[in-house]
Amino acid sequence: MSVLVNQNTRVLVQGLGQAGRFHAAQMQAYGTKVVGGIRPGKGGTKVDDLVVFDSVAEAREQTGADATVIYVPAPGAKDAILEADAAGIPLCVVITEGIPAKDMLDVYATLKRRGSTMRIIGPNCPGIITPGACKIGIMPGYIHKPGRIGVISRSGTLTYEAVWQLTQRGIGQSTCIGIGGDPLVGTNHVQALKLFNEDPGTDAIIMIGEIGGTAEEEAAAFIAREVKKPVAAFIAGQTAPPGKRMGHAGAIISGGSGKASDKIAALERANVAVAMSPADIADRLIAAMKR
């Protein structure tokens, strides 16, 4: 079992530049059903092994795609997301980094006006993977192993670190969701936790957060209220100074909120096993599962 994506998920690729093409091939090599790519004006041709369509609507109609991954550069990302929604695609994974906050505000406001139910993962995220079944995004496939741990993270390489710790200890993952490092993400920690909490194929959850915002505090409240499965967490940026944006647009301590210490305290109150060192994430989860 898994959440959001599985061996039947049929994926489109929007944005066939260098990165989009490279990762489309990597996704296919992993076994993901990549059913088409979008390049306006080039419909009917092929890029590498990929059938190309003029629009998402045509691609959906002809392939039955039920997910899309967006590599379109930041200036065009808003249009790409809205096009996917207009075509009725239920899952949209946005890898693109550096999308203006206003564009994402416009996207969310428009989706709301349309009464859309499309789920967005990201932006600025590594994607989502159900090991052994479906990889949508840029994560290295081989570090994952099919299993029963759900992983949620705001960061890319730090997620790989946690996943690799699990895999090295022989523990597999049900699904890993990179929710993204931007201030406004389509799926937040709480929504991802809810999915794993309800998934019979997930026994325990790793949640990786970082400084900035209050999403981890909200997650802690949700865990205390709803989650019966063991949860381990790590919060990056314990040593970050206030007022400095640490790479991710969302990772900034401002106006006294967003500090790692507040997030850790909230999670510990919710009985989450918080790793103080990033090297201990998997071991903290294993300990929590034995409790």
Add this chain to the structure above:
Amino acid sequence: MKIHEYQAKALFRAYGVPTPEGRVVSTPEEAAAAYRDLKSPVAVVKAQIHAGGRGKGGGVKLVRSAEEAATAARTILAKPLVTHQTGPAGQPVKTLLVEQGQKIVRELYAGLALDRAVGAPVLMVSTEGGMEIEEVAAKSPEKILREPIDPIDGLHSYQGRRLAKALGLASDQWETATQFLQKLCRLYLDKDCSIAEINPLIVTEGGGLLALDGKINFDSNALFRHPDVVEMRDLAEEDPTEIQAQDAGLSYINLDGNIGCLVNGAGLAMATMDIIKLHGGEPANFLDVGGGANKDQVARAFRLITSDPKVKGILVNIFGGILRCTTLAAGVIGAVKEIGLRLPLVVRLEGTEVEEGRKMLRESGLAIVTATDMTDAANKIVALAKKG
């Protein structure tokens, strides 16, 4: 990206948000001329730097004659201005804003920022103008009123009226106040601001509203569509090393410790700083080389780190996904040879092509210490940096 007060006020006026009349000057003579030109018995001379706390630092002076304006300008321009936000060295002042003095009846606050929890920009207003809004939020949060802003519609009139009434403005001022706030919101949305703040927003003797001070920050991800905003950037206000990093496509923040870090990915870079501290060391920087770094960028990252005299050792922590460990190893070897690195260097590699990458480092003949995992890496670099 930040801009100066005088630039923010020019944008306010362009959007119809009234400000006091003023002149931008850079010499005492120009300040005197500006005083005469403004024809106001009282004027204010204000230092233009990005940091806050200018008034308490002596960067804002009331003047009552052209001579006083010149003297005030001379005093402020003479030495770097030190405020609680500039650090002890202060910030040199090159530009001054000379403005007409105002007869203030009330000092209010209005500010816009992205509220991540709400998922929308939020307009905040308060009767406690002139104070730092963080302080008001901490001491009396009930005195801050909020309205979420629809990114497509902007501020609705009914929202403006609600805020105007709550600010205690007379009903005949509600329309003026609503329009004032709507224009501010339009500016915020049109120009991709991340913060737009008026503190204080004053009520004058005639009942008018004026932006007495102004602060605007912009979303750096949106600068590609605002060449006019990019033109307002003042590089003298920014950390030169951080500018150099931006030019190289690196994300770099200078910190106080002595262990230089080179990492791929922002989350892992923060986690690397954390683990260094956990094992008794202090990071000298945050540095994310990004997912698609090449050999040249790795070399530039090394040069950046070693240009900081505080650095006594370097930790490279890479989890290769898109960035292959072999690419990273080639970059490290090239950079170490090129700059003749004498500092202790610990490298921890994991991920794509890791075995080949480790082999390249081992066989390079360079004094590179390899580490098996993050804990091992942190312990090794902390010990080496202490020795050095």
